[in-house]
Amino acid sequence: MxxxxxxxxxxxxxxxxxxxxxxxxxxxxxxxxxxxxxxxxxxxxxxxxxxxxxxxxxxxxxxxxxxxxxxxxxxxxxxxxxxxxxxxxxxxxxxxxxxxxxxxxxxxxxxxxxxxxxxxxxxxxxxxxxxxxxxxxxxxxxxxxxxxxxxLGIRGLYDISYHLASTLMQPWHRAYRTHRPYSALREYLGWARRLPHIKLRLEWQANRRIERLVADGSPYYLFPLQLDSDAQIRVHSPFSGMTEAIETILHSFAEHAPPESLLVIKNHPLDTGILKHHQTVHRLARQLDISQRVRYLEAGNLPRLLMHARGTVLVNSTTGTSALFHGSPTIALGTALFDLPGLTFQHGLDRFWTEGRKPDKTLFLRFRHTLxxxxxxxxxxxxxxxxxxxxxxxxxxMQLEAMPVAPATSPAVQVLPDNLMEPLAPLPAYGGKLPAAASGYLYKKT
CATH class of the missing domain: 3.40.50 (Rossmann fold)
Known part of the structure; x- marks a missing residue:
């Protein structure tokens, strides 16, 4: 060893x-x-x-x-x-x-x-x-x-500490640039404006609107937004950002969704508010003459929305697995592990509004188990x-065993080859363990 x-x-x-x-x-x-x-x-x-x-x-x-x-x-x-x-x-x-x-x-x-x-x-x-x-x-x-x-609270504390230390020690790392599109200060200012409103007012209002929607029996599709800075959007989707995704989905909804249906758009709980998605949604809805059919929520109970939605449209958010768990017909517009025949709709967004079908429950359980x-x-x-x-x-x-007192010599150094794109080794069978109660799946709560 x-x-x-x-x-x-x-x-x-x-x-x-x-x-x-x-x-x-x-x-x-x-x-x-x-x-x-x-x-x-x-x-x-x-x-x-x-x-x-x-x-x-x-x-x-x-x-x-x-x-x-x-x-x-x-x-x-x-x-x-x-x-x-x-x-x-x-x-x-x-x-x-x-x-x-x-x-x-x-x-x-x-x-x-x-x-x-x-x-x-x-x-x-x-x-x-x-x-x-x-x-x-x-x-x-x-x-x-x-x-x-x-x-959420401890994440915020760690994040502030991290960026404060980065600012103070910037002279020792002058060449460093964050991978995020906006500065930490700009993001914090956005959260400082948005999060108190969510906790004090918007969450309560959103849940009231959701309950009215469910009580009325209005047929609606759910579109959960993702963070614009997320690599899932920037790297693993056909969109340059969430604004383009919003435009694509609203245009398709206006042209192909049943006229009696609604589109509920829910913002991401950690969105900074910098891009003002609500303004983009309302502007496009007016242009497409569907303002009466679009509902925009800054907060609200996601599982409640998923349970009663006619379908869920998303790019590649992990909300997709929650939608599948709740049996919601789902389409993924970006690259996603859960985008499999039998789980998600495979025939394009325009057809999804009228042809979407519920996911295969047994297949989803097997997918989740394997994941x-x-x-x-x-x-x-x-x-x-x-x-x-x-x-x-x-x-x-990582199959990391404890070493004996006298460890063996490390393997010899390998020389860098000319070709940096060698084939990958076979997939290792490693992962976690299932919860004791199969029925106790803890879906996303926000």
Whole structure:
């Protein structure tokens, strides 16, 4: 059994990577952390590693030099579309380094995603044949109970701390640029305006409107918005942003949806309000003469909306799995793991309004079961209990054994090949565990 050498690239604004790195070291393996900004420094205090103050294009050569010295066997990172990671991944892959990519859970809440080589639109699960998702359900030992946890407050605190540290330490990382389209200050100002209104007024109003909608029996389709900055929109969809997605869906609804139907558009709970989606929706609705058929909500009970919707239209939001759980006919306009025949509509948006069908319930249960087996870890990135649970699950998924007192020599350094696009290795069968009660699926609540 050889000692493994872990390279940690950029993580999220939480202590999760620090806790995971410490747990790996406790098992006798080596861990090195790359710090790209002050926020990375704040959440990696006490960890061995280096500061990087170059451009993304300079990162591969810089990493190559450190690989020659430290013989990395594994790399750990959060999100595979950040410019820094997009530069690092081809190099690491072709050096034979195992790449462990974390992301928010495909299933929400109380799950995180962990895959090798890529997630979302870059997931190796996308290349699996349909039969992969239709295997009969098999029991999984040691089922776990996943308690509900509220994370919004602690997420905000961590995020503010991360960006404050990045601002204060900017002189040591002058070349660093965030992967997000707007500055942290601009986003915080947007949240400061929007979130108090949601808690004090808009959420109550939205839920009243939802109850009236349900009581009236009005046929409606649901369109949940995603964050405009999300890589799911920017990288894994045909749209340049949410504005283009809104325009496409409203035009199709106006021309092809049944005239008695409504379209309910619900904003994302973490939207900053910078783009003012409500103005875009109302302007387009007036232009298309469908103002009386469009309802825009800043908040509201998502499960309630999904249970009574005639159908759900989305780009590739994880709300898709919630829609399928509730039996809502669903169409995904972007790349999504759940976009499978039998689960989602496969014949285009214009036909969906009149031809959408409910998902196959058995297929969805098998899909969810398989997704958990191969890509989901119980826990979260934010709370103490959630981090402990996620760290343990990640160690198991990485098949990380404790080292004996005298570790073996690390594997020899591999020379960087000329071709950076070698075929991927077979998909590993790693993932999380199902909750004890199959009927207790904790769908997204916002």
């Amino acid at each position: 050889a000692c493994r050498s872990f390279l940690f690239l950029q993580g999220m604004a939480t202590p999760f990577f620090k806790s995971l790195g410490q747990a790996i070291r406790d098992r006798g393996h080596t861990v090195y952390r790359v710090r790209f900004c002050g926020g990375d420094r704040l959440f990696s205090i006490g960890q061995p590693g280096w500061g990087f103050n170059g451009t993304p294009e300079q990162l591969p050569q810089w990493l190559q030099a450190r690989h020659i010295e430290h013989s990395f066997t594994d790399a750990v990172l959060f999100g595979d579309t950040r410019p820094l990671h997009a530069q690092a991944i081809p190099l690491l892959r072709n050096l034979g380094v195992r790449i462990h990519v974390f992301e928010e859970g495909y299933l929400r809440p109380n799950w995180i995603t962990l895959e090798q080589d890529g997630v979302n639109g870059y997931s190796r699960l996308l290349s699996r044949p349909a039969e992969f998702w239709t295997d009969p359900l098999r029991p999984i030992a040691d089922n776990v109970h996943i308690p509900g946890r509220k994370t 958990i087996r191969h890509a989901q870890i119980a826990g979260d990135f934010y709370t103490r209990a959630g981090i402990r649970q996620a760290v343990q699950g990640s160690l198991d998924a």
